[in-house]
Amino acid sequence: MLCWTTPNLQTPMYFFLRHLSFSDLCYSSVITPKLLESLIIGDSSILYAACMTQLVVFSIFGSLECLILGLMACDRSVAVCKPLFYHLIMTDSVCERLIASCYMVSITTSMLNAAYALQLSFCSAIQIHHFYCDYPPLLKLSCSDTSVNELVLLASVSCVSGVSVITILVSYGYIIFTVLRLRSKVGRQKAFYTCSSHLIVVSVFYGTILFMYLRPGGKYFSDQDKVVAVFYTVVIPVLNPIIYSMRNRELKSALTKILRRMNVVV
Template sequence: MESRNNTNVPDFILMGLTDSAEIRRVLFMVFLLIYLMTMLGNAGMVLIIHLDLQLHTPMYFFLSHLSFLDLCYSTVITPKTLEDLFTSNKYISFMGCFTQLYLFVFLCGTEFFILSSMACDCYVAICNPLNYQVIMSTRLCYTLITGSYMIGLTDSLGTVLYMHSLQFCKSNVIHHFFCDTTPILALSCSDTHDTEIMIFILAGSTVMVSLIIISGSYTYILSTILKINSTSGKQKAFSTCSSHLLGVTIFYGTIIFTYLKPKKSYSLGRDQVASVFYTMVIPMLNPLIYSLRNKEVKNALTRIMQKREGSR
């Protein structure tokens, strides 16, 4: 790696969320609780899906990968943030910063397309239920998952390679609590115009393609649900995808609010709050959304607990 030749900055300083010692202590306790709930919820979701054979279906196959991503997603950001809040150690090495950025973009890009895959699964389940098992084959599920990870990998690799070519020779102070693209670009003493365009193309195409897939799927889903005559049938069809729709709305809404807006409307404080939401809060909420609103997950947990009681 040629990072030392491209910069006079050996490390960066993450300014974090606040300079107040009292607020830092409160945020540390809040973020620690959120992180523990995130680990417990997502690891529990993966374990339940793995242990219960009745959940070995395409929908829960995608959900297990979503939970795994959320677990990793939060771990990339939260532990360093907790360290900064607890010890006031705001330093992060040049390589550590770009590693965090790489993993963040990789996991975020992958999650976009896993959510898209889940939307396709909902579409087939509601719009073509008789051929569901044939269409959503094991081979197709693994193809969609592999494609999601490969797109995330390509997106993150392209982003980091373009940003790695920049020079950093002035300030090393990042006005954020983690290494994100916008605050890092603001520090560069190189011309960032071409890099910003390429990152916009990579990120924009990832978001737009996944959003088109999800929007198209739900357009057909809504059309199909409206054609169902019975009220109970409509409720059953909607309950199949309601949890996923809620998760998609929260995730995409926060991302779009943070990144896809005019620069003149930028607010450091407001954007940091939004960043806390999609890097820490959403990974904690997803297991709650998919478990509390899903009878099959609750029933699976009950069966697992009964098996444990019976084996004693």
Template sequence: MGRSNITQVSDFILMGLTDSEELQLVLFMLFLLIYLITVLGNAGMMLIISLHLQLHTPMYFFLSHLSFLDLSYSTVITPKTLENLLMSTKHISSLNCFIQMYFFAFLGTTECCLLSSMAYDHYVAICNPLHYPVVMSKICCCRLVFGSYLVGSLDSFVNALCMSRLHFCDSNVIYHFFCDEPAILALSCTDTHDIEIIIFFFAGLTLIVSLITIFVSYVSILSTILKITSTSGKQKAFSTCASHLLGVTIFYSTTIFTYLKPTKSYSLGKDQIASVFYTIVIPMLNPLIYSLRNKEVKNAIIRVMQKIKGSKQLK
């Protein structure tokens, strides 16, 4: 395409999920409710873990960072989505669009790495319980979390560098409710083949390494559980892993469906539904999954509620 037709756009228009004003109002109320639950659930989880000494263990250390990532993950996307559902003009500046895209990639990649670290923690706890305090020391846990954030920052930096090379010609309309990489790539008039390969390589590498870590960890865990003779021991081991496995399955299935495919196969309807799920719904589900299936967290919540109730009665 001729260089004269290439422009540097100052803003984009996010088409959102629907043109129907009635449906937009319904979605606004639904997403607002989900976001409030997300904020309360994840912030509450971090607060409970920090206040209760019995929860100062590696598993809950990782879980507190997962709650922080989910809260940040949702906050990067949901407030702007809520704003656009109420506004007739759905503009976003190019700077804010790429900032949103950067933090979305950073938080998503970091969560992938953190989930694999949590799987390794479960592996050590079940397969090497006697060495657990030594292997999963505070220094080791901090290194795993720091490494997760480091990989996330490197991946998002590479993505941002690649996306900054894009040019846009006849349209600045993004057929999505947020600045997602496939939608931006589909909009650009630049030859995106090389950029797609680079992004696909780094995203694929992160997903494959983290999935292999999770798979190997749980194969070893399953092998160890099958050797346990007592029924109560097996139930306790399965209970330890069930919440994490459910969270991993939900997160990775939608992520792989959306990102590990060529931009040409980008489908507006299907990708938007998957995007709603992993950007808005999953951050709400994680604290519910980990708290409702965890006796220690439930007991901590009950104690907090009892303290609040007791303080009100004293007044």
């Protein structure tokens, strides 16, 4: 909301940050309410249709988060390496096309996995050893052959994560190369400070995602996976606003101005 309502935050970096926040909000909202219902009320049952809906929505916005993190790395690379041409390269139309591509890829890969998930058969009433409906625990409980499902899941996750990781590595490779050539120590510190928030988010997010999904189907351990899943479904969506807001002077300044208008801050 700050990015939308503050004129000086209408830049590509905050454009991508808005969509990252939206994706965090959506995929945590499809998981956390049911988790709280299970913990507080004790009702841990979920309808099959609700389970599939949870599976698809979480997959779409989880994939979207991966791709947006890649775009943000690319944006930071252009800002650090080509500062004079930044606004010529990262125009509004370019940013809109890039983010639209992310949504299309996320929806396509998620619907493909969902189509194969709907073909799974379960021999009896099932108990998912997880706190939400996810592909790995469902594959583990299915009594049908899941080799094709595992292959499709591995291919889609590798595609989405692979494109994002390669983009991040290449972008930060350019950033490091450019920063090391700067003669000014202050300039180097400023450049690394600009990218530090993004690096923190990427490290935590991808550490959990790669551990969770890029493994053979027989190597899923429910208790271990639950702990890991808590990080990218609950902890990371909470950390992202803190990391990007508390370390960002422009966002803190915009928030202070709005609070002063509302007579909250004197």
